[in-house]
Amino acid sequence: MEKVHLQSKSNQNSINIDPRTKIFILLIINISVFTINVWYILALAALIPVSLFAIRKNKSLAMSFSLVYTVSLVFYVFFIEATNVISIMTAMVTGIVNRMGPGFLMGYYLISTTTVSEFIAAMERMRIPKQIIIPFSVMFRFFPTIKEESSSIKDAMRMRGISFGKTKGSIITLMEYRLIPLFISCVKIGEELSCSALTRGLGSPQKRTNICNIGFSRIDLLYGILATFILVLWFISKGV
Amino acid sequence: MKKKKLQTKDLITVGVFTAIYFVLFFAMGMLGYIPILFALIPLVLPIICGVPFMLFLTKVDKFGMVTIMGSLIGILMVLTGHTYMPLIFGFVFGLLADLIFMIGKYRSKKLSIIGYGVFSMWLLGMLVPFWIMKDAFEKIMLDSMGIEYTRTVLELFDKVAWSFPFLAFLGGIIGAFFGLKMLSKHFMKAGIA
């Protein structure tokens, strides 16, 4: 996942938003998509991740998403009034896109611009219990490991000539060959990881410190207000 | 010296297995974007994910681990943009499954099968947005296509939609059997179960 790749090289030249703000925005977007006909709320919701990406100089993504989304919104607004089958189908499809789009993009933004350490630092500041934080961080740390082990096993299968046409056995057997060594390997690595973490004091009742540098700044305020504004609009639309 | 409280090593175990479960789920779930296969997702995914889950269950001996796993999966779904429903469903069904396992003192085979069936129903949280959409289109269809058409479509929709929880539960049961079989065939002999 992107969190691995984009992390560590601290992005000095782009603007950093505190992970907590990103989470806040994501939640707001996820709530606000439960509107039915108030298209401008959806548009505003989409605007946030688009602008965030634009700031990050990821212009191509921002532009292509805006294009697709605007078209989708426009289609939706027009075709929802129509009566023939094709229009209704189009409206349904664009309706789904409109709702899932902003959340998806915001989620992608969150994952690709936050390192795991920053995320954990944010969670620790929010006083989320370690019963959530520890499994969470182990989980992300394990994703690349699963990929590495899986890749190695896939190579071994290719080398040994085990594949769907050539080897006897059903597709279930093949899946067995692909997955069982993976699970066994992962469990063993998990054990070693546990030992390593425990002998370095993980799980101590002492409050953890975190060297990650996160904190609020003006841009957090800006986006925080924007997101709150969307929330307010959503409330109002519900009330009507 | 079995402690009742969650230890750090338990938390690490949860993290490891949640990662495995999620990767498997996500990889298989990609197939769900092919329109026809979409209906099979609630059935097939729990079956396949039953294998790592049953393995996980052999290491669960106290309350909380399964609940946390369900919640984490829910959080991951939120992060990948599936609205916030999966988080609630993940927590609730994780909790229910955890309670079921607890009743069996984490040793009962029968309850572990039923429990996994319940756990698998968390994925219904991802389908909720479509449910909400349905209400919107009901109105529109009524205006434009008339009562007969609307009723038929809605009935069809209902049948399909209501089958999903059953499919998920059934998928879980089958998946649990599958997982237990893998346990005896491989994992116990390999010494990791």
Add this chain to the structure above:
Amino acid sequence: MIQIKNVFFQYENGMGKNGVYDISLSIKKGEVILLCGESGCGKTTLTRLINGLIPHYYSGTYVGEIHVNGQSVRETSLHELAKHVGSVFQNPRSQFYCMDTNSELAFGCENQGLPLKDIQERINTTTSHFNIQSLMNRNIFHLSGGEKQKIACGSVHTTSPDIIVLDEPSSNLDPKATQILGDIISLWKEEGKTIVIAEHRLHYLRTIVDRLIFMREGRIEKNISMDEARQMTSKQLFTLGLRPLDFNALDFDSRKHNIPTEEIILSEFSFSYKRGEKVLDIDALTFPKNQIIGIIGQNGAGKSTFARCLCGLNKKFEGLVHTDSGCRSYKQCLEKTYMVMQDVNHQLFTETVLDEVILSMNGENEEKAKRILEQLNLLDLQEQHPMSLSGGQKQRVAIAGAIASERDIIIFDEPTSGLDLRHMIQVAENLEQLKSMGKTVLIITHDLELILKVCDFILHFKNGKVNQSLTLNDMKKKHLIKLFQPRVDTILNKVVIKT
């Protein structure tokens, strides 16, 4: 510093793990102790008893008392013990908890709740002592094995424990990284730390260790000083399960004279992973058929890429392999070359050893499979699950699969890393067996003794090219030793000894 009194321990579900019996040992502050003995002798268990993983992680029957730095290991929690005992493990891949190097160095300190400024200072001290500035701010997954192990040591260093326990830390490292590890341990010794190392290899520690503790079947059999050990011959060290102290003492002259054979020619063997530099850049290469060829070189020189290309695993590969049976592109290589991987667990798929061999065959022939198992001393294990076997046995199962596949080129990736002497000799025997069957065997290895034992021909890789390719006989002893015992200058900045 460490007091062990009449300790007995047995693992709860004793699958493949051996316990210890009646251990009594006293280790003074500042001493460096080497625990040696064959695989399964209990040295790992002893390290776990010291750092507290027993009884806090591994459960079982535990009798006796261990006191570390005045604290009872049994009574003190792991996180409390972690403040005084640091641990470095065998596998660089599974030791790190964080994803970036800075967080990993800070990890232990963060867990203790130390103030931020303090942590930052400690990280700075560590990076300067270990000379790892170039490793800062990087993704740990992208580091080499040796670099990962350096970070693991760094992570222990930042918490400055009084005692450091290491379990076969050099197992997966190349000679240069091993040397650096030795320097790090030496630094710790200068700082006055008490160090316990479980190891097979002694040569990188020959100036550091004070005492050797030899264990067998869970008991301490010998307790000798380093001076005594230095007087011992290689044969005597062998009885202690140790590899020789000094490479100069190795037997360089007993290779038989080679009968020239047919050759295998490689052409256009170049490869790059993305649109970048060529990782492998060989125009033409020739090596003998039906011999054992050692592939040596530093990590990153292109050896693994070479092996993968030769095996046909890289799809975009355009190189060709010319044998007397024809010319092979990567697709044919996939069918004609077999690889025994470094992690054998990745290539064992079935329920029984017998099935595993049959899987490699073109047609199911149970009789033949059993004969192959017999050749490798595996026949009585035929109904066992491959994953329940020991490391050496698993490797032999993989070799059985190789034989069953009837392929003529077999590549081994680090077959003896982490193995004790006896098992290394067993591997050497298996390799000779394969040669006698007419196979061409290539081994990627850092193990000088293995090379001297079995290799006929050497390919030395450097920066993606083959620097040298010659028979072992033609290689000068001095040069060979230099490759395996590199003098790495000014690795560490010496620390000012605290008073």
